[in-house]
Amino acid sequence: xxxxxxxxxxxxxxxxxxxxxxxxxxxxxxxxxxxxxxxxxxxxxxxxxxxxxxxxxxxxxxxxxxxxxxxxxxxxxxxxxxxxxxxxxxxxxxxxxxxxxxxxxxxxxxxxxxxxxxxxxxxxxxxxxxxxxxxxxxxxxxxxxxxxxxxxxxxxxxxxxxxxxxxxxxxxxxxxxxxxxxxxxxxxxxxxxxxxxxxxxxxxxxxxxxxxxxxxxxxxxxxxxxxxxxxxxxxxxxxxxxxxxxxxxxxxxxxxxxxxxxxxxxxxxxxxxxxxxxxxxxxxxxxxxxxxxxxxxxxxxxxx
Amino acid sequence: xxxxxxxxxxxxxxxxxxxxxxxxxxxxxxxxxxxxxxxxxxxxxxxxxxxxxxxxxxxxxxxxxxxxxxxxxxxxxxxxxxxxxxxxxxxxxxxxxxxxxxxxxxxxxxxxxxxxxxxxxxxxxxxxxxxxxxxxxxxxxxxxxxxxxxxxxxxxxxxxxxxxxxxxxxxxxxxxxxxxxxxxxxxxxxxxxxxxxxx
Numbered sequence: 001x002x003x004x005x006x007x008x009x010x011x012x013x014x015x016x017x018x019x020x021x022x023x024x025x026x027x028x029x030x031x032x033x034x035x036x037x038x039x040x041x042x043x044x045x046x047x048x049x050x051x052x053x054x055x056x057x058x059x060x061x062x063x064x065x066x067x068x069x070x071x072x073x074x075x076x077x078x079x080x081x082x083x084x085x086x087x088x089x090x091x092x093x094x095x096x097x098x099x100x101x102x103x104x105x106x107x108x109x110x111x112x113x114x115x116x117x118x119x120x121x122x123x124x125x126x127x128x129x130x131x132x133x134x135x136x137x138x139x140x141x142x143x144x145x146x147x148x149x150x151x152x153x154x155x156x157x158x159x160x161x162x163x164x165x166x167x168x169x170x171x172x173x174x175x176x177x178x179x180x181x182x183x184x185x186x187x188x189x190x191x192x193x194x195x196x197x198x199x200x201x202x203x204x205x206x207x208x209x210x211x212x213x214x215x216x217x218x219x220x221x222x223x224x225x226x227x228x229x230x231x232x233x234x235x236x237x238x239x240x241x242x243x244x245x246x247x248x249x250x251x252x253x254x255x256x257x258x259x260x261x262x263x264x265x266x267x268x269x270x271x272x273x274x275x276x277x278x279x280x281x282x283x284x285x286x287x288x289x290x291x292x293x294x295x296x297x298x299x300x301x302x303x304x
Numbered sequence: 305x306x307x308x309x310x311x312x313x314x315x316x317x318x319x320x321x322x323x324x325x326x327x328x329x330x331x332x333x334x335x336x337x338x339x340x341x342x343x344x345x346x347x348x349x350x351x352x353x354x355x356x357x358x359x360x361x362x363x364x365x366x367x368x369x370x371x372x373x374x375x376x377x378x379x380x381x382x383x384x385x386x387x388x389x390x391x392x393x394x395x396x397x398x399x400x401x402x403x404x405x406x407x408x409x410x411x412x413x414x415x416x417x418x419x420x421x422x423x424x425x426x427x428x429x430x431x432x433x434x435x436x437x438x439x440x441x442x443x444x445x446x447x448x449x450x451x452x453x454x455x456x457x458x459x460x461x462x463x464x465x466x467x468x469x470x471x472x473x474x475x476x477x478x479x480x481x482x483x484x485x486x487x488x489x490x491x492x493x494x495x496x497x498x499x500x501x502x503x
Contacts, residue, residue, distance in 0.1 A: 040340055126339070152337030155406055162401065183333040291334050291393075292474035299471075 031061075035137060039129030046137050052078055055105045055133060057176065066176065067105025067138065074139050075114070076266040081206050082107045084237040085171055086115075086262070087272045088204035091229075091241055093254040095119050095168035099160070099196070101153035101184070102174035103130055105138040109146045115261045119168075123148045124156040126174075154183050157192050166198040172205040180208065182294040185217060189291075190224040197242035205238045213300040215286035222280075223288045231275040239276075251276060309371050309493050310432040311453050313378050316489055317428040318457030320482055323465040324385060325350050328418055330475050331388065335396040336410040345410040346418070353419045357426015364427060365434035374431050375493025381424035382486035388417055389476050429454050 034053070035046040045056045054061060054068040068078040077083055085108055089095075096119055100109055103125035112121055125131050128150050134140040140148075149156055153174050160167075170193055174184055183189060185207075193203055203225070209217040214236075221228055225240035246254070255269040262269050289296060328346050329338060336342050361377070387395075396413045403409040433450055437443045469478050 126337070152339060152406065154334060155337050155400075158335070158397075158400065159404065181338065183338060186334070188334060290474070291330075292476055293470075294330070295471045298467075 035133065037129050037133075039127050041127050041129075044127070044129045044133055046133060053137060055130070055138070057178070067107050069105055069107070069138055073266075075264055077107060077111060078266075079107070080233045081235040081237060082111065083262075083265070083267050083272055084231045084233065084235070084275060085173065085204045085206055086111060086258075086265075087229075087231060087237070087276065088169055088171065088202045088239050089115065089258055090251045090254045090269075090273065090276075091239060091246055092169055092200065092202040093257055095202075097165075097167045097198075098122070098169045098171065099124070099157075099167040100171040100173065101156070102172070103134055103140075103148060104173065106134040106140040106146065107138075108171055108173065110138075110140065111265060113145060114264075115258065121146050122167075124151055124153050126150070126152050153181070154189055154192070157189070157196055161192060161196055165196065166201070167196055168198050168201045170197060170201070170203045172203065175206065175208050177208055180296045180300065182289075182296045183291070185220065185289055185296045186294050187220055187223050187288050187290045190221065194224055194242055199243055201242045203238075203240045203242075205240075207236045207238060209236060209300060211300060213296060215283040216289050216296075216299055218280075218282035219284065219286040220289045222284070227278065230277045230279065230281070231272075232277070233275070245278070305496055306371050307436055309489075309496065310374065310435045311450065313371075313374050313489060313493060314429055314432040314450050315453040315457035316485065317378060317381070317425050318454040319461030319464075320381070320486060321350070321354070321422060321425045322458040322461035323469070323478065323482055324388075324418065324421060326462060326465045327470075327475050327478060328414060330470070331392050331417070332396065332410055332413060334393075335400050336406040336413065339406070341407045342410045345407065346414045348411065349414040349418050350422050353422030354426035357423040357428075358430050360423065361427030362430040362434075365431045369431065369434045371435060371493045371496050374428065374435065375490040377424055377427050377431065378486050378493070379490035381421050381428075382483040382490070384421040384424060385479055385483055388421075389479055392417060 031047050031049040033045065034048055035044075037044050042057045043059075045059070045061075047054050047056055047061055048071065051071050052068050053071050055066040057066060070076040070078055095116055098109075098112055098116075098119050098121045100121065100123045103109070103123050106123075109121050109123055112119065123146055125148055131148050131150060140146060151159075153172070172184065172193070174181055197203060205221075207217060221238055221240060227245050228238050228240035229245065231237040231239065251273065255273050259269050262272070287293065325346060329343060332338075332342055332346065364373075395416060399413040399416065400409050403412055429450060433447050436450060437446045465478065473481070
């Protein structure tokens with residue numbers, strides 16, 4: 001009798017573990033810590049496992065790997081969300097200037113440097129430790145390749161506006177599973193971003209909203225960008241434009257230009273294209289988030 | 305009545321200061337971010353302003369102290385929050401233009417917005433001590449009770465604001481509600497008459 005109880009408990013625990021860590025179970029086996037440092041904001045950890053190197057902000061990457069890179073084929077894009085973010089090229093295939101908010105391991109600037117080499121790329125990263133780690137472990141190169149500005153994303157957007165800069169493409173990649181900088185998810189911020197976009201420019205935002213926040217986030221984007229593309233996998237990527245969205249035919253035609261490049265990153269344009277949705281799947285009357293009302297993290301708590 | 309009002313004003317003032325401080329972080333974030341140095345700037349300004357307020361409140365309690373005057377201090381502190389409602393955004397933008405470094409920018413911005421209301425709030429506790437202490441032998445106990453009420457109020461203001469109020473109300477609406485409560489308590493203190501008022 002006791003034995004069967006124990007077996008039941010054990011198998012239950014194993015099931016639970018498998019359910020909790022489906023992605024990282026394989027990684028945990030031979031996971032090697034290459035680097036760790038405590039920055040002003042968080043712990044920045046670099047793990048390597050199975051030939052894949054990742055930046056994590058929590059021990060053992062339990063929740064959310066930030067960026068991963070295939071050590072043998074650094075050009076391959078391992079995670080899904082940067083692939084979705086690069087879908088912004090289908091809306092604006094020839095950006096001459098790009099602003100990326102949030103560096104991580106630098107997957108997106110590296111890919112863009114290859115696909116649109118003529119574009120100037122500015123990256124804003126709040127955490128100097130992340131910049132250091134990206135240069136040392138993720139092959140970001142020095143400042144001649146990618147111009148990294150160490151600043152808060154919103155502060156930098158405001159200062160770029162004051163300098164009358166304009167960008168053809170803005171990538172917002174500053175959120176993770178644990179924490180959303182709330183001043184980067186308000187109507188006022190999105191209005192500033194829109195003002196910083198050149199006419200016809202594109203915004204791609206990697207977001208983590210679940211539960212109640214999903215409706216609020218959608219309503220907030222819709223308040224500034226009447227239409228946008230919604231791409232959903234584990235993450236949600238919003239692709240919006242300063243101007244009308246392209247037709248499906250235009251999207252497809254633009255995507256074709258990148259087939260070869262995306263193949264070299266290890267995925268196909270058609271898979272990304274299939275994720276583009278124009279459907280409005282949120283409550284349109286959800287309260288818009290503003291600088292005055294921005295409890296994004298409270299709204300994103302599980303159980304809401 | 306004098307005792308009840310003195311404790312109530314001290315407790316509410318504690319609530320008020322911490323609620324304004326947390327909302328201050330909210331107001332500064334769009335312009336300066338919400339990094340540790342922005343919070344550092346805010347907390348520095350509040351601590352500095354409180355320290356000066358303690359000094360001023362203690363001095364003021366030397367001359368004909370009354371619950372009525374304590375109520376007036378509370379009302380003035382509330383009124384001095386008004387510029388936050390009216391000018392916070394243009395003022396912070398102007399500061400950011402003049403001082404690009406977000407550390408000193410947030411320090412100057414926080415000083416401009418929060419220094420005066422916090423000085424007045426700081427005057428409340430020492431002034432209230434003067435009103436509740438009957439004699440020297442029990443002065444420590446009474447001061448302790450007053451610190452308890454005031455700091456407990458601060459804890460309540462911090463928790464309620466950061467856990468709940470920001471989830472249901474806009475920043476400016478919370479500030480207006482805080483001002484309204486201060487006004488209500490302050491006016492009540494002003495209406496207390498005669499012997500009960502002074503000591």
